[in-house]
Amino acid sequence: MRRTAGKRLARGWIAGLLxxxxxxxxxxxxxxxxAKPQIPSARGEQCVEPVEIMRRDHFDFMKHDxxxxxxxxxxxxxxxxxxxxxxxxxxDTGGQFISINAEGQFCQTCHTYAAVKIDCFTCHAAVPAxxxxxxx
Amino acid sequence: MSSxxxxxxxxxxxxxxxxxxxAALALSGLAGAHHMESAGHWVTGMxxxxxxxxxxxxxxxxxxxxxxxxxxxSIASVFKKASYKPLSRLSGLMAxxxxxxxxSVLVLDLGRPDRLIIxxxxxxxxxxFAWNIFLYTGLLVVVAAYLWMMxxxxxxxxxxxxGKVAFIWRLVLTTGTGSIFGVLVARxxxxxxxxxxxxxxxxxxxxxAVMLLAIILMFRLNNLPVKDEVITKLRSLLAYxxxxxxxxxxxxxxxxxxxxxxxxVERFLLVDGGIYPLLFWxxxxxLGTVIPGIMLLTPRLAGRFPTVVxxxxxxxxxxxxxxxxxxxxxxxxMDIFPGYTETSSYFDGVVxxxxxxxxxxxxxxxxxxxxxxxxxxxTRVLPFLPQAPVDQPGG
Amino acid sequence: xxxxxxxxxxxxxxxxxxxxxxxxxxxALAPGVRLAELAIAASDDxxxxxxxxxGLWVDTSRCVDGCDxxxxxxxxxxxxxxxxxxxxxxxxxxxxxxxxxxxxRELSLPLMCQHxxxxxxxxxxxxxxxxxxxxxxxxVDKHICIGCRYCMMACPFHARAFIHEELSGQKTHSPxxxxxxxxxxxxxxxxxxxxxxxxxxxxxxxxNDALVFGDLKDEEGRLALILDENExxxxxxxLELNTAVRYSEV
Numbered sequence: 001m002r003r004t005a006g007k008r009l010a011r012g013w014i015a016g017l018l019x020x021x022x023x024x025x026x027x028x029x030x031x032x033x034x035a036k037p038q039i040p041s042a043r044g045e046q047c048v049e050p051v052e053i054m055r056r057d058h059f060d061f062m063k064h065d066x067x068x069x070x071x072x073x074x075x076x077x078x079x080x081x082x083x084x085x086x087x088x089x090x091x092d093t094g095g096q097f098i099s100i101n102a103e104g105q106f107c108q109t110c111h112t113y114a115a116v117k118i119d120c121f122t123c124h125a126a127v128p129a130x131x132x133x134x135x136x
Numbered sequence: 137m138s139s140x141x142x143x144x145x146x147x148x149x150x151x152x153x154x155x156x157x158x159a160a161l162a163l164s165g166l167a168g169a170h171h172m173e174s175a176g177h178w179v180t181g182m183x184x185x186x187x188x189x190x191x192x193x194x195x196x197x198x199x200x201x202x203x204x205x206x207x208x209x210s211i212a213s214v215f216k217k218a219s220y221k222p223l224s225r226l227s228g229l230m231a232x233x234x235x236x237x238x239x240s241v242l243v244l245d246l247g248r249p250d251r252l253i254i255x256x257x258x259x260x261x262x263x264x265f266a267w268n269i270f271l272y273t274g275l276l277v278v279v280a281a282y283l284w285m286m287x288x289x290x291x292x293x294x295x296x297x298x299g300k301v302a303f304i305w306r307l308v309l310t311t312g313t314g315s316i317f318g319v320l321v322a323r324x325x326x327x328x329x330x331x332x333x334x335x336x337x338x339x340x341x342x343x344x345a346v347m348l349l350a351i352i353l354m355f356r357l358n359n360l361p362v363k364d365e366v367i368t369k370l371r372s373l374l375a376y377x378x379x380x381x382x383x384x385x386x387x388x389x390x391x392x393x394x395x396x397x398x399x400x401v402e403r404f405l406l407v408d409g410g411i412y413p414l415l416f417w418x419x420x421x422x423l424g425t426v427i428p429g430i431m432l433l434t435p436r437l438a439g440r441f442p443t444v445v446x447x448x449x450x451x452x453x454x455x456x457x458x459x460x461x462x463x464x465x466x467x468x469x470m471d472i473f474p475g476y477t478e479t480s481s482y483f484d485g486v487v488x489x490x491x492x493x494x495x496x497x498x499x500x501x502x503x504x505x506x507x508x509x510x511x512x513x514x515t516r517v518l519p520f521l522p523q524a525p526v527d528q529p530g531g
Numbered sequence: 532x533x534x535x536x537x538x539x540x541x542x543x544x545x546x547x548x549x550x551x552x553x554x555x556x557x558x559a560l561a562p563g564v565r566l567a568e569l570a571i572a573a574s575d576d577x578x579x580x581x582x583x584x585x586g587l588w589v590d591t592s593r594c595v596d597g598c599d600x601x602x603x604x605x606x607x608x609x610x611x612x613x614x615x616x617x618x619x620x621x622x623x624x625x626x627x628x629x630x631x632x633x634x635x636r637e638l639s640l641p642l643m644c645q646h647x648x649x650x651x652x653x654x655x656x657x658x659x660x661x662x663x664x665x666x667x668x669x670x671v672d673k674h675i676c677i678g679c680r681y682c683m684m685a686c687p688f689h690a691r692a693f694i695h696e697e698l699s700g701q702k703t704h705s706p707x708x709x710x711x712x713x714x715x716x717x718x719x720x721x722x723x724x725x726x727x728x729x730x731x732x733x734x735x736x737x738x739n740d741a742l743v744f745g746d747l748k749d750e751e752g753r754l755a756l757i758l759d760e761n762e763x764x765x766x767x768x769x770l771e772l773n774t775a776v777r778y779s780e781v
Contacts, residue, residue: 068578070672073664073723076576082703123673123708125701176696176709183618184692187680247678247693247710254675260659265681269657321770322651322687472688472766473781476629476638482622482689484642489618 037113040106042087048078055110058084081120086128099126142225142519145358151512154357158508165502168495169244177247180496185488186466191245193458194500197342198238198507199272199313200335201454203306204343205350206231206279208370210306213299219366222522223351228283229511229520230350231306231343232276237507239272241499264315271309278302287518310339317461324401325465330391334384338454341377344370345450350511352440354521357512368438371446375432378450382425385457404468405460409487412464415456424453463490584648584667585717586747586775587731588757589640593741596639599626601742604733605643608718609705614696621692621707623715624730629781640778641730641742644669644690644715645766648773652682652691661712667747667775668717676711683712687767690714747775 047054049061061079068074088106089097100107101121111118172180182189208227212220220227243249259266282298285291314335320326348370355362389406392398405412431437431446467488472478478485515521605611605624613620624643630636646669652661653669660676663669671682683691691714698708704720707713718728726732727744734742745754757763763777 066674070670070674071662071664072578073666073719074576074578075720075723085703122697123701123706123711125703125706129703173710177693178614178616178619178695183695184621184683185618185689187683187693247680247712248676251675251677254658255677258658258660258675260653260656262653263655263657263681265655265657265679316681319655320651320685322685322767326684466684470687470689472642473627473629475632476781477632478627478629480625480627480642481617482625483618484625484627484689 034113037109038104039109040088040090040104042106044087047087048083081124082129085126089126089128097127101126141222141523143521143523144516144519145360145521147516148357148359151357154353155509155512158505158512161505162502162509163505164498165241165244165500165505168498168502169249171495172245172499173249179493181491181493182496183488183490185483186463186490188462188466189490190459190463190492190496191241191499192462193455194503195238195241195245196313196458196462197454198234198241198503200310200339201342201346202231202234202238203275203310203313204339204341205234205347206302206306207340207343208347209282210299210303213295214303219369223347223366225283225286225520226350226354226515227347228279228286229514230347230507232279232283233507233510233514234346235272235276236510237503237505240506241503244499264312264319268309268312268316271305271312275302275305275309278305306339307336310336313339317465323465323468323470324392324398325405325461325468328388328391330384330388334381334388337377337380337384338457341374341381341450342454344374344377345447345454348374348443348447349451352444354511354515358515358521360521364438367440367443371432371438371443374447374450375429378425378429378432381457382421382429385420400471401468404487405464409464409468412460412467415464416460419456420453420460423449424456428453466490579664579666579723581665581667582748584747584775585722586646586667586745586754586777587717587728588743588745588754588763588777588779590741590743590779591638591640591781592779593739594640595739595741596628596637598639598737598739600733600737600739601641601730602626604729605715608702608729609707609716610700610702611707612700616695619693619695621694621713623690623692623713638781640781642688642690642766643730643776644717645688645772645774645776646715646717647775650772651685651687651770655681655685657681664719666722668719668722669714670716670719671712671714673706673708673711673713678710678712680712686714687770687772 049057054061058079062081062084065077065079066081069077069080084107085100089100090105092098098105099121101111101118102108103112107118107120180189206227208220209224209231210227211217212224212227243252246252248254255269259269261267278298278301282295282302285295285298311332314331314333317326318328318331348367351362351367351370354360389402393402403409405416407413428446428449431442431449437443437446467490469478469483469485469487472484602622602624606613609623611621611623624641627640627642629638629640631638646663646667648663648667650661650663650669653663656662657679658675658677660672660674661669661682662672678693680693683689683693691712693712694707694709696709701707705716718726718730721728727735731742731744734740743754743757745752747754747758749755758777761779764779764781765772765774765777766781767774
């Protein structure tokens, strides 16, 4: 009696797992033709890292260098958010910079595609710095 | 104590009604928190001078009461009073439920509640606040283990040992909670070592009052008989705890009045600070201490209804006390320049304003709702409540 | 840089070496030579060290009653625009008007984060977001601040502000945003470039020279010389915080 109950339970688990696995595949099948993001072109010759590496590891780079800057005052860092924005922010027809996290812009277009929320621009400027008058 | 002495009860209409009210409170708390977080804290009464407000009054109340609620179980397994044994599971449950309720309020009030993971991965071990995070989560683990020892017959022999750990843990926890305010040397109303014994006594008082209400409510909802012996004992315990709190509150004020000579802040809190002296004298002293104290020590008022009223009054006094302590302590201006009157655009030298707002109140009440909901639902899932009338030692 | 190189550069120090170039790395790695000894003044590609301690001198006799040039310069520098809600708007520096309770003598002075050597905000911060840089500047790492406001409870100078609403139009050099705590940074972005804080510059431009910025550890420096000749009052000296902001008289 007890054994059959156990068997039934096991069969239930296996069926459940298979069903779950099948469900997980649905988005892949249904949405596989989602358009790749159209990334606006950047200024400058070359990114600080190869594109493939930047795509995967840009957050690790930025997180690492942000700690160096905030805690140790090292500002000549290679991977700075401001650096990304300087090259990658686009201008509108009037020549004004568009926020890099606006829909369709460099950061947002990929993050929308990957469905990852960006937390940077709650605090950080999303357009390149305009040079203010600097005193000696 | 055999597991047969406990039971899961069939829920009645009143039970589901109570659970519904608790769930509604918890949901409105979530709504309040969501509003605060999406609009920003400017929609609350809190500001740059009163940085902790109503949510913190509720959170500290729930956390302090949580460690006190565990006391009933400690009496049973640490101090070997068998008549409390049938209530020790409920005691552990209430401790966990209140703690979860309080922590939820605390977390949902954060400027960045989405960074909870940071609070758990980045620690500054110099911070008493960081230690409290350990103490709170640790108590949940210890009480869960404690309950497991109680539920599992093979583990009964460890109940005493784990109970002792839980008892020491909860004392340390309340020490930590009191120290949050006790270490704030910059502010005259805080920064006193008396806060530690005061918070421990507060936890005993608030927790016992909550337990009395929980026992009476749970048994009523389940039509269980509860005999008078345990209630009578807890009533007189509560009376003594209330008196102990009053003693430490007096010591706290007196040390500041005489030893330190900080008469300005005392004048503010006790005489001319507007809402704060009113809450202190009318709320904390009269309604929260004197009246329930007398009620609890009067044998003629030993019935269920007067007990419920007295316990509720103690809790009312608890809120008045924490409001005066937390909000009043911040409202009084810091004396950055002794010997000078100060004026600035940043409210130097003036009493800070604080108007509690609806989202804050909703969040605070939501914590109470969540605690009640957890406690109610848990009794439906596991045998937390005794089968026999409470004052028959089970097994 | 290849992927393997990136994965190697895990630790802060190794990262530093790869950037500073082979020569410096070799020197630093040589036995008995420590990094700190190689550090030179205000260079923004090397970690700050405790060879400096940045501070401020406030000459209250030169601070003009009713003048708030330092405050507006700070607001401009960091984009503290305000929402016209005085109780929740951020102020990093403010003018406080004082009147002696006995003599009636009046004083006016700026008050901001005092950049304590023993900062209570740093002691109480649960995550370590409040921290003191090696060169004495007390900052909030807004990436790990959870917005609990315990530091604001602990600060004896009421120097901190919590951001109560969503902001926009932040300056690149001064990131700020909803839900975290902030305070005077001693214009750390300027200090790292070898410049003086905005408030000091504004006070000097106005011809008042009530504020002097400098290195407390530089014995030949202007700040040290001033403090040699003057008492240099610490606010809340009873708390023994060893503040980096000193006043001529209070």
